[in-house]
């Protein structure tokens with residue numbers, strides 16, 4: 001048996017996935033009509049100090065959060081998948097370390113949270129000012145980042 005099978009991305013059923021991709025394509029057309037650049041930069045989104053991120057089918061929902069700089073932000077990560085995941089938030093240097101890391105599980109830190117299957121974890125992080133997209137949250141279990149388990153933090 002493949003020893004990595006237990007951590008392979010939890011994929012949604014194919015037929016449902018196709019419908020969602022189609023719906024996403026339609027939504028993109030509408031969004032671009034309404035001014036995609038403004039939405040993509042988080043314009044108009046009020047920074048939040050309490051955020052819930054749901055993990056479903058090995059994706060973070062939402063995959064974009066907007067937070068204030070310099071104040072504690074409470075983040076609850078709820079894993080609805082039948083496999084464990086992790087939530088590593090940080091700059092490209094942090095992500096590079098975890099990308100080649102060999103530990104499947106490690107002790108949780110405020111910015112490095114392991115969420116077992118079906119469980120939730122809450123952490124508190126204070127973000128320093130950074131350019132949009134510089135700080136990301138990624139699951140570095142094998143194959144998960146490539147499958148799309150990536151989110152962006154906008155700090156304002």
Ligand SMILES: [Cu+2]
Pocket residue numbers: 058084085086139140141144149
């Ligand atoms: Cu994952």
